[in-house]
Each structure stands twice: as structure tokens, then as C-alpha cells.
Amino acid sequence: FADGSAQQLSLPDADADAFEVVLGWVYTDTADIPAALAAGVAELADRLLLPELREQAVAVVEASVSASTVAALLLWAEARGPAFSALLSRLKGWYVENHEAVMRAARSPRLIVELMRDISSSPSKRARTL
Numbered sequence: 001f002a003d004g005s006a007q008q009l010s011l012p013d014a015d016a017d018a019f020e021v022v023l024g025w026v027y028t029d030t031a032d033i034p035a036a037l038a039a040g041v042a043e044l045a046d047r048l049l050l051p052e053l054r055e056q057a058v059a060v061v062e063a064s065v066s067a068s069t070v071a072a073l074l075l076w077a078e079a080r081g082p083a084f085s086a087l088l089s090r091l092k093g094w095y096v097e098n099h100e101a102v103m104r105a106a107r108s109p110r111l112i113v114e115l116m117r118d119i120s121s122s123p124s125k126r127a128r129t130l
Contacts, residue, residue, distance in 0.1 A: 011047070015040040025053045033057050035064040039076060046083050058087050067105035070095050 011019065018040030025031040025045075031053060033041050042057035065073055070091060077088040095102060103115060 011044070014044055018044050022048065022050070022053065025050070025056075031056055033060045035060055038064065039073075042084075043080065046080065051083075054083065058084070062087060062090060065091065065094055067098060067101040070098070070102055 018037045021031055021041045022044045038057045038060035042054050045054035074091050077084045077091055
């Protein structure tokens with residue numbers, strides 16, 4: 001926390017349901033993290049310097065990744081900074097392994113064409129590892 005002597009901490013942008021999960025973890029050292037709240041719990045846990053809870057929430061986020069959610073999760077993880085870099089790396093790997101399913105799940109024909117063009121013009125996996 002910025003000021004360890006402060007009596008109050010303001011979290012105006014915190015999701016109330018995610019905060020309830022965080023409080024439960026603080027008091028009981030256990031958390032049942034619903035997939036719908038996992039990202040919010042991970043963010044709050046990171047802000048409140050609760051790395052164990054953050055990693056539990058990140059595991060729930062990662063377990064819920066799908067072809068229709070991976071793009072948003074990549075952007076979200078990238079925006080969260082260094083504490084989420086391992087998740088970002090795993091999400092990138094998931095995308096690479098599942099890019100065809102992601103393309104099928106995309107709802108924008110223009111975006112699909114752009115992504116396919118980008119994939120076809122990128123070096124092959126073999127060339128990248130050399």
C-alpha cells in the first residue's frame with residue numbers, strides 16, 4: 001500500500017462481488033472464485049499485495065479461456081503489467097495452439113481476413129525457433 005499508516009483504503013473502481021471474495025480469503029485463507037469474478041479478484045489481489053490469491057484467481061481465468069474469450073484475456077493480461085506476465089505468456093501459447101478455433105469464433109469477417117493474412121505472412125513456428 002502507498003501509505004502503510006493509512007486507516008482507510010479507497011477502491012472506488014473495485015467490483016463489489018470480487019471484493020467480497022477477496023475479503024473472504026483474507027478472513028478464512030480460502031476462496032471459491034467463480035469464473036465470472038476471477039479477473040476482478042486477480043486485479044484486486046494484485047492491488048492489495050495478495051500474490052497467493054492472485055495466482056488462484058489467475059488459475060481460474062486460465063481454466064476458463066476459450067476461442068471466444070482469448071483475445072479479450074490477452075489484452076486484459078497485457079494491461080495488468082508484470083505480475084500477469086506468466087499468464088500472458090501462457091495465453092499467447094494457447095492462442096498459437098488454437099488460432100484456427102479462434103478464427104472460427106470471430107464474428108467479424110473483416111477481422112478474420114486480416115488475421116488470416118497476418119498468420120500466412122508470419123514466419124513458420126520452425127523458423128521462429130531457429
